[in-house]
Amino acid sequence: MIAKVEPLTTARALRGPFDYLMGDGLIADGVGVGSVLVVPFGPRRLLGVVVQLAETSDLDPKRLAEPIEALEADVPADLVRLGLWVAQEYVSTPARGLALVLPPGTGTGSGRRTKARESLAATLTTAGRAALEDGTRLGSRQRTGLEALTEGPLRVSDLARVSGCDHASVRRLEARGLLLVERTAEAPRRPTLRTVGARSAIGTLTPDQEAAVAQIIAKLPPTPEPAPQRGPSSGGGEVPEQRFPSGTGTSPAPRTTPPEQAAPEPLLLHGVTGSGKTEVYLQAVEEVLDRGQTAIVLVPEIGLTPQTAGRFVERFGDTVAVLHSQLTTRERYDEWARLRSGAARVAVGPRSAVFAPLENVGLIVVDEEHDGSYKQEGDPRYDARTVAERRARECGALLLAGSATPRPESVLRYDRVRLPQRVDGRPLPPVELVGMAGVKGPLHQRTRDALEEVRRAGEKAIVLLNRRGWSNFLTCGDCGRVWECPNCDVTLVLHKSAGRVSCHHCGHRERVPDSCPDCGSVSLARHGVGTEQLGVELERLMDPLPVFRLDADTATRGGAAEALERFEAAEGGVLVGTQMVAKGHDFPDVTLGVVVDADSTLRFPDFRSEERTFALVAQLAGRSGRGGSDGRVVVQALDPAAPALRFAAGHDADGFLDVELTRREALSYPPYGSLIRVVCSSEQPAPAKAAADALRALIRAAQIPVLGPAPLFRLKGNERFQLVVKATDRAAAIVAVRTAVERTVADRSLGPVKYAVDVDPQ
Ligand code: ADP
Ligand code: ZN
Ligand code: ZN
Numbered sequence: 213m214i215a216k217v218e219p220l221t222t223a224r225a226l227r228g229p230f231d232y233l234m235g236d237g238l239i240a241d242g243v244g245v246g247s248v249l250v251v252p253f254g255p256r257r258l259l260g261v262v263v264q265l266a267e268t269s270d271l272d273p274k275r276l277a278e279p280i281e282a283l284e285a286d287v288p289a290d291l292v293r294l295g296l297w298v299a300q301e302y303v304s305t306p307a308r309g310l311a312l313v314l315p316p317g318t319g320t321g322s323g324r325r326t327k328a329r330e331s332l333a334a335t336l337t338t339a340g341r342a343a344l345e346d347g348t349r350l351g352s353r354q355r356t357g358l359e360a361l362t363e364g365p366l367r368v369s370d371l372a373r374v375s376g377c378d379h380a381s382v383r384r385l386e387a388r389g390l391l392l393v394e395r396t397a398e399a400p401r402r403p404t405l406r407t408v409g410a411r412s413a414i415g416t417l418t419p420d421q422e423a424a425v426a427q428i429i430a431k432l433p434p435t436p437e438p439a440p441q442r443g444p445s446s447g448g449g450e451v452p453e454q455r456f457p458s459g460t461g462t463s464p465a466p467r468t469t470p471p472e473q474a475a476p477e478p479l480l481l482h483g484v485t486g487s488g489k490t491e492v493y494l495q496a497v498e499e500v501l502d503r504g505q506t507a508i509v510l511v512p513e514i515g516l517t518p519q520t521a522g523r524f525v526e527r528f529g530d531t532v533a534v535l536h537s538q539l540t541t542r543e544r545y546d547e548w549a550r551l552r553s554g555a556a557r558v559a560v561g562p563r564s565a566v567f568a569p570l571e572n573v574g575l576i577v578v579d580e581e582h583d584g585s586y587k588q589e590g591d592p593r594y595d596a597r598t599v600a601e602r603r604a605r606e607c608g609a610l611l612l613a614g615s616a617t618p619r620p621e622s623v624l625r626y627d628r629v630r631l632p633q634r635v636d637g638r639p640l641p642p643v644e645l646v647g648m649a650g651v652k653g654p655l656h657q658r659t660r661d662a663l664e665e666v667r668r669a670g671e672k673a674i675v676l677l678n679r680r681g682w683s684n685f686l687t688c689g690d691c692g693r694v695w696e697c698p699n700c701d702v703t704l705v706l707h708k709s710a711g712r713v714s715c716h717h718c719g720h721r722e723r724v725p726d727s728c729p730d731c732g733s734v735s736l737a738r739h740g741v742g743t744e745q746l747g748v749e750l751e752r753l754m755d756p757l758p759v760f761r762l763d764a765d766t767a768t769r770g771g772a773a774e775a776l777e778r779f780e781a782a783e784g785g786v787l788v789g790t791q792m793v794a795k796g797h798d799f800p801d802v803t804l805g806v807v808v809d810a811d812s813t814l815r816f817p818d819f820r821s822e823e824r825t826f827a828l829v830a831q832l833a834g835r836s837g838r839g840g841s842d843g844r845v846v847v848q849a850l851d852p853a854a855p856a857l858r859f860a861a862g863h864d865a866d867g868f869l870d871v872e873l874t875r876r877e878a879l880s881y882p883p884y885g886s887l888i889r890v891v892c893s894s895e896q897p898a899p900a901k902a903a904a905d906a907l908r909a910l911i912r913a914a915q916i917p918v919l920g921p922a923p924l925f926r927l928k929g930n931e932r933f934q935l936v937v938k939a940t941d942r943a944a945a946i947v948a949v950r951t952a953v954e955r956t957v958a959d960r961s962l963g964p965v966k967y968a969v970d971v972d973p974q
Contacts, residue, residue, distance in 0.1 A: 213239055214269045215279065217251055217260035218296075218306045220314075228306060230260075231269040233276040246287035248318060249279040259283075259318065261310045263292055285315045288552075288569055294603055295567070301602075303888075303950045303969040304592035312592070313567045315552075316544035317370075332368040332393050333540065334382060336361035338768040340390035346719030347699060347928070353377045354385055361391060365540045368393060417495070421488050424481060424629045425495045431476045432496075433574055433608045435503045475605045480581075480622045481614035483631030484640060484863065485834020486798070489614045490520055492631070493577045494527050496612065497558060501531065505574030505609075506557040510596055512583040513562055514538070515772045516795050520579055521560045528558055535561030535568065538770070563588060563596030566603060573609045576600045580796050581613035581622060582827050584974055593970045597622075616834055616865070617827040620876060621883040623869050634838070641805070641836045641843035643829075643861035645852035648809070654741040654749065659806055659846045663786075666804050667754050670784035671841070673804035675750065676832045678790050678812055680763040681705035681742035686713060688728040689735035695725070701925040706738060707765065708745070718928040746808065747788050754786050762789030794832040800839025804846070805832050810857055811849040819881045820974065822856045826868050829860035882972065886942040888949050889970040892921070893930035899963035903956055904933035910952035911937060916945050930966070946971060 215238075216229040232251055234243060243249070247262045257280060269276060287295075291313040299309025340358050343350065350358065357375035360366060366374070368382055377385070385391045417425065483489045497507045511520045514536035524532050533547040533556035550556040552569040559568030563586050566576070578586070578600055586596040597613065604611035613622050634640070646656045654677075655663075666673045685703035686695045695704045697715035704713035706724065714721040727734045741749075747761045760782075762775045772792065779787045780799055787793055813825045829847055837843020849857055859868035877884045890907060894900040904921035911918045921933040939945035953967055 214266045215262045216264040218263050219258045219260040220307045229263050233278050235278050243282050245289040246292045248283040248285040250281045251279045252277050285318050287313050298594050302592040302594050302971050308592050315548050317541040333365045334368050334371050335365040335392045342719045343390050420631050424492050427629045428496045429499050431610050475608045476610045478611035478626045480626035480628045482618050482628050485616045486634040486838045487631035488635040500574040505572050506570040507575040508568050509560045509577040511579045512585045524560045532558045535565045566596045566599045573607050575610050576604045578613040581615045582617050582619050587974045595972050617830045620873050624883045640863045641845050643833050643845040645847050645861050647852045648848050648850050656848050662804050662846050671803040673786045674793050674835050675788040675806040676793050677743050677746050677808040679742045682708040682744045683738035684740035687737050689737050690733035691731040693730045699929040700927045750786050758785040760787050762792050801841050802836050803841050803843050805836035807847045810847045825856040826860050885940050888937040889973040890935045891932050891968045892965050893932040894965045897931040899965045900931050900933050903962045903965040906956050907952045911948050914948035916948040
């Protein structure tokens with residue numbers, strides 16, 4: 213028996229899978245598709261995933277090596293296929309695609325169960341996270357170590373194993389404040405969830421909810437035959453030919469076994485804010501569980517919106533596994549194992565939960581489907597919404613996406629189920645648009661008046677300003693010098709309490725200057741207002757009400773949940789912050805919502821800026837006037853006549869989507885075409901430019917239209933050039949880009965160039 217093994221290395225040039233000869237022992241152990249093996253690879257030992265079993269090899273069997281051992285880890289065969297599909301669809305490598313579906317901690321040793329004992333755990337600090345971004349001097353092992361911690365805390369011994377950082381260098385990192393070392397008991401623990409804002413159980417469904425649940429249940433897939441017993445024979449030959457013909461780079465998309473029954477068409481639950489969508493998901497999941505199937509529920513970042521996940525745990529108890537980023541690797545492994553064994557049958561989590569190791573999936577829910585966090589920023593730049601659609605189709609499950617502000621993509625392609633009213637029958641809050649032209653200071657008089665009413669009545673308000681820091685740039689009053697990042701062509705943002713100016717792109721920081729290094733002047737001017745300054749201003753205006761700030765500066769580990777808990781517990785007060793405050797929070801007693809500089813997002817030259825602005829304002833408006841209280845909303849903008857704002861103020865999602873879809877169609881933007889962005893970067897401009905030119909020629913030669921190369925602003929010390937493919941034939945465009953990138957990567961004459969391919973960029 214031959215195992216075709218994809219080695220888990222990051223090298224883009226490697227062309228797997230590679231054949232290994234399976235000894236009788238491994239066959240008897242039930243090694244099959246999805247098994248993780250340690251294999252000899254040249255002089256090295258590597259981890260690899262079995263992607264296919266075969267009777268024969270094209271190579272001489274006598275010359276094939278045998279795997280060294282099989283790990284306990286084992287991934288369902290359909291997830292192996294999904295991981296390989298992600299690698300292809302997002303122009304990544306098989307190893308990176310497979311890494312998404314492996315048990316947490318595979319390869320670090322922490323995935324293996326060990327006896328409970330005391331040990332040292334290392335946690336990344338905010339400073340450590342920043343150090344990774346801002347070019348702080350780090351040894352390569354130290355960098356690897358800190359990077360490993362971005363996934364969550366690790367045992368110091370595991371950290372040493374992954375990164376090569378010995379205890380002494382871990383201690384040095386701790387001394388620099390970049391990580392924290394604590395003693396922890398290691399008994400396996402179920403993670404606890406903070407359930408901010410979860411209101412007590414509800415009585416009966418509203419008629420709208422009732423109707424929605426019925427429509428969804430009608431679409432659920434029929435209960436399948438009992439799944440065949442897993443065992444030594446499982447997985448044999450289920451994954452088709454994966455060998456990438458070397459030289460052409462056009463690896464065929466993995467063929468897929470169609471489910472017996474065609475998967476149901478996806479549904480979009482379009483319900484206004486406060487219409488009780490979560491309850492509808494809960495009912496649908498309950499039905500799926502009753503039928504003996506399993507469910508996946510994707511939610512935006514759990515640190516920010518713990519209440520949705522909390523409701524699932526409240527309703528289904530230990531049947532739910534919650535997979536969020538603040539768990540330790542070990543906790544994540546334990547939850548993974550509960551799903552894999554069938555002990556847990558519902559997976560709730562952010563985008564990576566789309567890879568939950570469940571079998572017999574009947575339903576995949578994507579809550580707040582408009583949320584940008586579903587797109588992964590690093591390679592593979594997958595979109596969990598697209599992956600969810602793929603997985604649902606492959607396993608015959610129903611995909612149910614939900615939002616008050618759904619994406620044009622979903623509106624065009626999915627059948628819609630509506631919840632047109634709030635559960636409490638209250639109207640959506642009135643929204644007032646006010647123009648800021650000629651207004652001094654960050655707040656309009658109308659806003660001040662509305663805040664003053666809240667102050668006098670001791671109520672609650674949420675204020676959104678999508679810009680953190682104190683002020684967004686500094687200039688010299690005499691010579692006009694602008695403080696800019698040395699690594700990126702952007703201005704530095706002043707953070708007053710931290711005493712720093714910093715770059716929001718690379719994390720570079722400097723002390724706040726007290727004079728101009730060019731002319732010596734001490735008259736430095738600050739421009740623009742960020743959440744830090746607005747928070748201080750609000751403390752003054754709203755005294756004695758407390759002000760809670762929520763942005764990336766305050767929302768470090770657990771800080772977000774804490775700010776939300778304190779705001780919830782307060783009698784009255786103000787929550788001020790970036791878009792984090794507009795997420796699906798459900799506070800029953802917020803009477804005022806304010807958006808400061810609502811059209812700042814419109815000033816970005818991006819085809820999604822309309823959509824983003826509409827969603828942000830409509831979502832913030834949706835936080836107000838829930839529960840027993842009336843609400844109102846004030847939206848400040850330089851141009852209050854902007855259509856995205858007018859539609860948001862009128863709570864008119866349909867009107868907005870109509871206009872937006874027409875515009876997208878005219879310009880062949882998604883969902884009428886696909887975009888692929890390729891960014892080439894290098895320290896000197898020439899290599900990146902040459903690589904971009906070469907790519908462009910190759911993509912053109914494949915008859916795929918491509919725009920660029922266009923220079924982008926310098927980022928983290930790298931010059932960058934961008935190509936954009938706008939294609940109607942998505943599959944052909946992806947193949948053309950992949951082929952072109954593989955060829956260009958192999959062309960050593962171009963020098964050191966980094967490539968970032970982003971299919972469906974956000
Ligand atoms: P959405 O996600 O649509 O904005 P939520 O699911 O957060 O709305 O529900 C809003 C609030 O309404 C929650 O506090 C929820 O507990 C409550 N709720 C949901 N359904 C009902 C119902 N049928 N009767 C009473 N309250 C309900
Ligand atoms: Zn000066
Ligand atoms: Zn920078």
